[in-house]
Amino acid sequence: MNMSTSVSVWLAALVTIGLISFVFKENFYYRIVESLYVGVSAGHAIVLGWGNIRNLAIRPLGEGNVAVIIPIILGLMLFTRYFEKWHRVSRIPTGFLMGLGAGLSMRGIVGSQIIEQIKACYVSLNSINNILIVVGTFAVLSYFFFTVEHDGFVGKSATLGRWFMMLCFGAAYGSTVTGRISLFVGRLQFLLGDWLGILQ
Amino acid sequence: MLRTATLAVTFLAGIIVILAFFFDVGFLATAEARVQDWGVIVAAFALAMASINLVQVNIRRISSSDDATEKICAVVLLAALVVMSIIGLTQGPTSDTYNVLFDGIMAPGQSTVWALGVFYISSAAYRAFRVKNVDAGLLLFSSAFVMLGAVPIGEVIWSGIPAVSQWIVDVPNMAGMRGMLIGAGIGAFSGGLRLLLGIDRTEVG
Amino acid sequence: MIQGRQFTLLLFLVMSVIMLYAGNYVRKGKKTIKIRRLSAVEAIPEAIGRATEAGRPVHFSPGLAAITGLDAPQTFAGISLLRYIAKLTARYDVRLIVTIRQPAVLPLAQETIRQSYLEEGKFDALSQVDVMFLSDQQFAYAAAASGVIMREKAAASFLFGAFWAENLMLAEVGTQVDAYQISGTASIGQVPFFVTTTDYCLIGEELYAAAASLTADEVFLGAILGQDICKGIMVALLVVGVIVTAVGSDLFVRLLSL
Amino acid sequence: MLSKLGRIDSRVLYLILLIAFIVPLLCPLGLPMIISDEIKRTYDLIESLPEGSRVVVSFDLSPGGYDELAPACAAVFNHMAMKGLRLIGMSFWDAGPSLLDRSLAGSLYVDKEYGDDYVNLGFLAGGENAMAAAARDIRGAFPSDFHDNPTANMPIFEGVQSLKDVEMVIVVATGNPGVPEWIRQVGDPMGVPIATIVIAGLVADYAPYIQSKQLIGMIPGLRGAAGYESLIDMLGRGTAGLDAQSVAHLMILIFVLVGNIVYFAERSREKEESAKEGAA
Known part of the structure; x- marks a missing residue:
């Protein structure tokens, strides 16, 4: 039996146990651990976001690429949200991001999610499976007609x-159960193996 | 004026990437590249915004809550956020101290929270998963086979289980998911269109 | 024009035109759009009726999503349903408890309820309504909301909006106190859990259809009409294409690959 | 008896489940593993790539799903390293780069040349848009890697401008943005084959993409890891966890079964009682 001597393993073990304790009863220890991990995760987002801003905006600006001023200004405009008088200005960069996102998904969805999926139904109807695939797709689409009475x-x-x-939902339910079980197995392998050293 | 500007920016950002996808024109490709690169930078700012929101909410928790535990939790959260950010910004996200916080708190925290789901699934399985009607029966049938098909013990119970499980996923599940995928695609398209043209009731920002 | 994207462009344009036209059509009030019966919606009065008989409160959650971003429409659909449910709780003098995760949703929910009670002429009964902001943390919210449902022994629990992994906590505690539960979410990954644990569940887009049918919101209705027509086109492409392919022609495969 | 079972405290169920997990971890049963077609197809695709081919690995996951995916990543990375494939890592989720570092450090890549055989480009904000930007111009989107080394002169990028120039993309995914976005922005428009290492919870959702061949292969979580480990003949954590998985699955199904027995028994008793009342 070889118990870990690493700081991060011990920390992780204490966090893991604290969070698991929640299912038995909500408690102070759990609340503290939860706050810790939410805070650290938010800090991580700031650090990596800053990395992107530095690499893609500030460094190029230093090298004389003036055009990056525009996204920097747009980015800074997001922060006007915190000022009563100017908060509407933050809608411009938000609109930019949402418009961009909408455009990208719209152009992709028609091909990948609609045409390719319909095309994949163009199969010869020589097996029960193929017939089921066509009938199933048709039937589910018909369920989602809302202006026609059923x-x-x-x-x-x-x-x-x-x-x-x-x-479908059964399959999704079953595979989600599998996923959650795998995760919990992973946590136990960590506690019993990496931390306590009981497992090989 | 501000509303018009917002609508114009939203529309332009979207229409440029759409047109560049369909038409091979030099200036469209350049415009698309610009817009996308800018999008990454603005999104990086937005990422920091979410964290600032969290700071705001928690400062409010400290000042307005009467519950001592609430206050302590908010202080701990803010302290963790500040410490993580300072270490990351000064020493970088690959430094040793940063890695201790990542491996010791962030990673195990999130994976344990996800893993807890197994407990709620177990009690819901016991208390709520009732074969009340055809719907529930079909759901139970397919989930039982998919669960058993995912692990070796299924094959020990009956050698046909892996094949049945695979068939459920590949045929009826596939067909159903495909129907939903097409339907959801049309829904997302419609939402995107309304957003680009500013006819949505939900405001941007 | 980029090769291999001609048919995609055609469909893109057709869908856009239909959706815009349908939206206009509804807005101009040329025709009232009737949404088909949704059993989950029809069960709402019954659930509230049971709460009245039992003298126990009704719980409502508009989900966990914010009012901006991709999941925001689900939150708005949830609020639309809250408008309807609050009218019923006002009418039957049942206590209403609303639990909130997003700070920005709080004033929205309060205003919606106030409006509903005003319209029912039950302004005094507003004292029987509790709108609680619990926590902005996903699981802390779910734990606190479960606690509320448990302590107050809610007779009915409505979960309408975007939910994630925490949905089972909420739905399971409802089962424990024997609440009549009606749920609805467009987060498809969570539907299986709602289907198994609640009495009725609005699946995916049904959430928006329910919101549209109860509030007669023109934008929602127009969108639903436009999407229905587009779905009709996809069904036609599917059926005709499969038949043509079955006869041995690859015409449709080639057409869709253009 | 039955009504007692119906009112059982959840915590008792949790305890039973916990025991079902721990016992087989401590005393393994050694059950055999089945390998599905999707796992085999991913293996075959990697096997078919010539030495030196470049494979993009997009680490689009949260730490929440890492425990489930890490064994499969280790197995696939080891296979790629043995085949002499070059790995270009990137991430569109903020936790991705650190986790990718962990994953690479635990694989055979640790003995290879950084910047030549493998690289971790780090994180790019903005989800689907960032994917499209990186796909168009990899080094433009990532002027420096996660460890802040400039990418301009890295040998691994010789002859690589956009993602059209790589042989394959592997998306390691726990949600969105992930597989559908990669298919929309890269797989379909650029014609690059995509495979995924994905949490079990999404397997059913992605079945349509497999059948339409928009997705070439799929390695589902821990089960996929166990299968892949046996394909490359290097048993690891995926295989080790399988017995605990088996018993836990069985336990959940037993809960469903007992729950339903209680439900039907109580319902028939209620019916009897109301029939009696009716008679009286």
């Missing part, structure tokens, strides 16, 4: 779509 053919198709979705 009766008659649409109703039957929507019910079938709901059943397909339940199978």
Whole structure:
């Protein structure tokens, strides 16, 4: 048995135990550990954000690339949110980011998420699996028609779509359970192995 | 005036990347590259913003809460934030001290919080996962097979389990997910369009 | 024009035009759009009725997302549903408890409720409403909200908005106190847990449809009409393409690859 | 008896589950592992790449999912290192670069030449937009790496301008931005094959992308790690955790089963009682 002597392993063990204690009862130790880790995570975001600003804006500016002034100004405009009189100005850079994000996702979605997915349904209907793939996609799409009442053919198709979705949700449920279990196994391997040295 | 400027910036940022995707024109490619590079820089500022928001909320917690635990937690949170930032900004995010805080607090903290989900899943499995109707039955059927298919013990129980589990994921699940993917894609497209044209009720910023 | 993106561009334009046209169509009030029945929505009065009979409060959460960013529409849909639910709690004199995670959502929720109680002429009954900001930390909020549901023995619990890994905590504690639970989220990854633990669940886009059907908001309604037409086009592409492919022609595969 | 079972304290369930985890970790059962097609396809793709090929590894994860993904990353990195592939690491999640450093340090890359055989470019803010920017011009987006070395003259980037010039992308993902964004901005428009090492919770969600071949391979969490470890014949943590996983899965299913027995028993009793009342 070889207990760890590393500071970060000990710290991590104390954090892990503190957070696990929460499921048995909310307690002071848990609250402190939670605050610690949220604070550290936020600090980490600041540090890495600053790294990007330094590498992509400040250094190029020092090298004479004047155009980066524009995104720097846009970035600084975000902080007007904290001043009563000017807070609306922060909407300009936010709008810039949201517009950019919307444009990028719109141009990608049509091809990758709609056309490619429909195209992948163009299969020869010579096996039950292929038929199920086409029928399932159709039925689920029909479930999400909101301006058509679900009766008659649409109703039957929507019910079938709901059943397909339940199978999906079951699969997602099952695989999420697997994921959470893996994570917990990882935590126990850490506690029993890296920290206490009981596991090989 | 400010509203017009916001709408114009939002629209331009979006339309440039859309046009550059479809048309091979020199100036569009340059404009796209510029807009994207600027986007990275502004996003880096925005990342810091989220943390400043947290500082604000917690200063308020210290000054207005009557609960001692609340106050202590807020102080601890702020102290952790400041210490992490100072070490990171002075010594860099790959320095030894920084790594101790990352490996000792941030990484185990987040992974434990995620892992806790297994406990809520277990009690919900016991208390709430009832086969009340066809829907729940199908859900249980597929989740049981997918769970057992993910681990070796499934095959020990019945050798057919891995194949059935794989079939559920690859065929009915795939078809259902595809339907939802297409539907969600149309929804996201519609949301993006409304945002670019400023017809959304939800305000930007 | 970049090769291999012609059909994508065509579909992009078609979808844009349809959505804009549908939005205009609804705004000009040319036609009232009727949203199909949603069983989760129809169950809301029953849930509140049960709370009235039991003399226990109703709990509502508008989810964990902020009012900006990608998940903001879910929060707004949640607030729209709160508007409807608050009217019912005002009408039947049931205590309403709203738990909040995002500081910015707090005034929004308070104002919405005030408006609903005013419209019902139950301004005095506002004293029976508790809107609580609990914590901006995901799990701290979930723990505190679970505590509230447990202590107050909520007879009904409504969870409408964006939820993440904490949703099971909320839904499970509702089961423990035997609350009638109705949920709805567009965070598809969380739907499986809501489907298994709550009595009714609005799946994905149904959340927006529910909000639109209860508030008759023109923007929501226009969007839903536009999306429905686009879905119709996709269904047509799917069906016709599959038939043509089954007959042995690769016409549609080539068309979509243009 | 049954009604007692129905009202059981959650903490008792938690304790049972905890025991189900710990016992097999301490006394392994040694159950065999099955390897799925998606795991094999990723292996085959890496196997088919010639020595010196460049593979982008995008570490898009939070520490929350790292425990689940680390064993699979170790296995894939070891395979890549043995094949002599060059690894270009980057991240669009802020915790990614530090975690990638940990992962590389625990793999065979540790003996290779930094800047020539592998590099950790660090983090870029802005999600999908940052991915698109990096895809267009890697060194423009990352003028220096995570350790603040300039990238301009690194040998690993010789002949690489955009992501069109790399042979493969592996997205290590716990959520969004992640796989769908990579497919939209790089996989489909640039024609680069994408594989993913992904948390189990997203496996069902990404099935449509596998069938449409927008995603070439998928290594799901710990199960994928165990499968991959046996493919490259280097057993590690993935395999070690499998028994505990098995028992915990079984336990959850037993909870569901017992819960339902209690539910149906109580329901039939209620029905009987109300029938009696009706008769009286």
